[in-house]
Amino acid sequence: MPQRSVVEAPNPLREGxxxxxxxxxxxxxxxxxxxxxxxRKLLPALYNLALExxxxxxxxxxxxxxxxxxxxxFRQQALESINAYSRQKPVNLQVWESxxxxxxxxxxxxxxxxx
Numbered sequence: 001m002p003q004r005s006v007v008e009a010p011n012p013l014r015e016g017x018x019x020x021x022x023x024x025x026x027x028x029x030x031x032x033x034x035x036x037x038x039x040r041k042l043l044p045a046l047y048n049l050a051l052e053x054x055x056x057x058x059x060x061x062x063x064x065x066x067x068x069x070x071x072x073x074f075r076q077q078a079l080e081s082i083n084a085y086s087r088q089k090p091v092n093l094q095v096w097e098s099x100x101x102x103x104x105x106x107x108x109x110x111x112x113x114x115x
Contacts, residue, residue: 025058033063033074033105039081047082050099051092060102074105 028046030038049055063074078100082091 023056025056025060027060027062029062029064031064034065034067034069034077038063039077040085043078043081044086047078047086047091047096047099048088051088051095058102060104062104062106064106069105071104075100075103078103 030042032038043061046055046061050059063069069077079091079096082096083089
């Protein structure tokens with residue numbers, strides 16, 4: 001399939017501003033990262049923001065869930081969700097690789113491993 005070119009939409013809130021400011025690097029923590037809301041809405045929306053360039057450099061997603069996913073499993077699930085639910089298809093692999101590099105899964109500690 002051919003790759004779509006991305007056109008940055010004008011932001012009416014930036015009209016009249018001389019300097020285009022970008023946000024500092026940040027982290028978004030998603031509690032319930034293996035749930036339906038995350039897969040149908042949050043991950044596709046974040047990918048679309050990465051595709052349209054308003055996410056800051058160094059942006060990361062940390063998913064916290066009770067299901068035991070490794071970082072790679074979380075990234076694979078995220079890619080499947082984006083392929084299924086994103087409004088921008090097909091997935092741009094260059095953007096995906098950059099976006100996925102900042103995606104991590106965090107598991108709660110079991111009670112036996114608590115100090």
